[in-house]
Amino acid sequence: MKIRIILICIASALLLISCARQAKEDAIFSVTELPRVEATTVEPISPNGIFELEAKIVRKEINGKEIRMFGYNGQIPGPVLKVKQNSNVTIKFKNSLDLPTTVHWHGILLENKYDGVPNISRPEIAPGQTFSYELRFPHEGIYWYHPHIREDLQQEYGLYGSILVEPANFSTDFDKDEILFFDDLWIEDGDLSFLPDKATHALMGRFGNVLLVNGKTNYSLTIEKGEILRLYLIDSANTRMFNFSIEGTKFRVVGGDASFYEKEFLSDSVVLGPGERAIVDVIFTHPGAYKLMNQIPQKTYALGIINVIDSSLMPKNLTLKLNTEVSRGMQEVKQYINASPDFTFDLSVDLPAMKDHSMRGDDGEDIEWEDTMPAMNAVSTSKNTKWILRDRATGKENMDATHQVKKGEIKKIRFYNDPKSTHPMQHPLHLHGQRFILIAEDGKINDNLVWKDVVVVPKGKTVDIIVEFTNPGHWMFHCHIAEHLEAGMMTVFEVS
Ligand SMILES: [Cu+2]
Numbered sequence: 001m002k003i004r005i006i007l008i009c010i011a012s013a014l015l016l017i018s019c020a021r022q023a024k025e026d027a028i029f030s031v032t033e034l035p036r037v038e039a040t041t042v043e044p045i046s047p048n049g050i051f052e053l054e055a056k057i058v059r060k061e062i063n064g065k066e067i068r069m070f071g072y073n074g075q076i077p078g079p080v081l082k083v084k085q086n087s088n089v090t091i092k093f094k095n096s097l098d099l100p101t102t103v104h105w106h107g108i109l110l111e112n113k114y115d116g117v118p119n120i121s122r123p124e125i126a127p128g129q130t131f132s133y134e135l136r137f138p139h140e141g142i143y144w145y146h147p148h149i150r151e152d153l154q155q156e157y158g159l160y161g162s163i164l165v166e167p168a169n170f171s172t173d174f175d176k177d178e179i180l181f182f183d184d185l186w187i188e189d190g191d192l193s194f195l196p197d198k199a200t201h202a203l204m205g206r207f208g209n210v211l212l213v214n215g216k217t218n219y220s221l222t223i224e225k226g227e228i229l230r231l232y233l234i235d236s237a238n239t240r241m242f243n244f245s246i247e248g249t250k251f252r253v254v255g256g257d258a259s260f261y262e263k264e265f266l267s268d269s270v271v272l273g274p275g276e277r278a279i280v281d282v283i284f285t286h287p288g289a290y291k292l293m294n295q296i297p298q299k300t301y302a303l304g305i306i307n308v309i310d311s312s313l314m315p316k317n318l319t320l321k322l323n324t325e326v327s328r329g330m331q332e333v334k335q336y337i338n339a340s341p342d343f344t345f346d347l348s349v350d351l352p353a354m355k356d357h358s359m360r361g362d363d364g365e366d367i368e369w370e371d372t373m374p375a376m377n378a379v380s381t382s383k384n385t386k387w388i389l390r391d392r393a394t395g396k397e398n399m400d401a402t403h404q405v406k407k408g409e410i411k412k413i414r415f416y417n418d419p420k421s422t423h424p425m426q427h428p429l430h431l432h433g434q435r436f437i438l439i440a441e442d443g444k445i446n447d448n449l450v451w452k453d454v455v456v457v458p459k460g461k462t463v464d465i466i467v468e469f470t471n472p473g474h475w476m477f478h479c480h481i482a483e484h485l486e487a488g489m490m491t492v493f494e495v496s
Pocket of ligand 1: 387426427479481484485489
């Protein structure tokens with residue numbers, strides 16, 4: 001009897017192993033059948049032009065192994081959409097994935113119905129379906145597009161691309177430009193893995209163990225000595241913050257999310273949270289290979305290389321200018337600097353299953369640069385973790401509240417990131433369809449402003465923003481850590 005049971009057990013185990021092997025072989029077989037990822041293209045779209053965009057399944061090599069990923073027009077990052085300020089364009093979108101998706105046009109002040117948020121602006125786009133997005137671009141700068149449904153999965157799989165909005169008479173004070181997407185992937189057993197019905201890593205977000213620049217682990221760019229290089233930087237990671245620098249150089253920081261700064265300044269590095277952008281200029285006075293780096297307290301990651309070749313160009317100095325037209329455009333919002341907040345949100349988390357555990361990191365940092373509790377983080381899901389934006393006036397949380405404002409109103413919004421919550425950490429908060437200024441952190445007034453659509457609220461801090469509500473509709477306001485969004489950290493502003 002015993003022997004028979006043992007034999008049955010062995011047979012079952014062998015069957016399971018052979019099934020698993022077969023499944024893996026099927027997966028490998030199907031991956032090789034997929035089209036290979038293509039190089040990112042730059043696509044100028046003229047005013048009233050039409051551009052076709054398709055979300056497709058592709059294969060891409062990561063660390064020597066080809067895996068199944070997604071790409072807009074088969075590209076990771078997707079095509080650079082180069083458009084003119086104040087123009088209208090049509091994006092004919094096709095969903096060729098096996099999942100429903102949408103496209104959100106991050107930072108663009110477009111018509112509400114084209115914002116790409118399922119159930120708020122319009123229904124999701126089913127596999128095989130098409131939808132035409134009508135976009136308009138009132139402000140110059142660097143913006144991006146990505147899905148707004150299971151963002152934790154779809155963006156990680158490669159769905160992100162940039163939009164460069166140029167003014168009608170565009171004059172450059174740089175020689176070359178490049179868009180850099182910073183991203184990371186969590187690769188386990190050589191592949192990406194997700195649960196179909198919920199997001200994992202809901203506690204801290206999905207940190208990757210492979211860092212990417214423009215989808216590559218070995219990014220490189222060649223320029224000539226003495227050329228001014230303009231870099232448009234975008235953080236498309238699910239949760240990772242970057243502290244970006246280039247070995248041996250300083251940046252001239254000229255712009256942020258949605259405009260130029262009032263005053264250009266020099267800096268050794270630039271910090272970006274998920275969804276945030278920066279525009280920096282850099283000049284190399286000597287030939288050589290310069291490392292792109294992500295320098296965080298724990299370590300320095302090498303992100304890629306800039307190869308500077310010798311030339312007869314005389315290196316210039318990076319002069320700093322005042323953007324008086326940006327300051328002029330902010331005069332009205334600046335009148336609210338000392339106003340009391342119109343809305344106050346407390347940022348917190350509810351973890352019923354883990355309430356007896358201490359989940360507070362004691363590293364003294366107000367930013368979580370790395371996953372310091374990987375085991376705990378991996379088992380936290382969008383079903384057992386609830387991230388909270390709580391309206392202090394009403395006590396209402398997340399989607400239980402709609403915050404009413406009128407078109408043309410200017411509102412001050414305060415955030416308090418409770419350091420005593422079960423797991424305090426920073427939150428990059430993103431407002432759709434409007435722009436704002438980051439006016440103060442812990443009461444300290446910011447004296448160099450830039451229009452933004454993402455604000456990072458560090459652990460324990462009180463942060464004030466002033467929003468110019470110019471665009472009517474129902475607009476999402478949420479954490480841009482993809483897993484926090486899935487775990488409920490979102491609310492709505494209704495602009496009537
Ligand atoms: Cu968050």
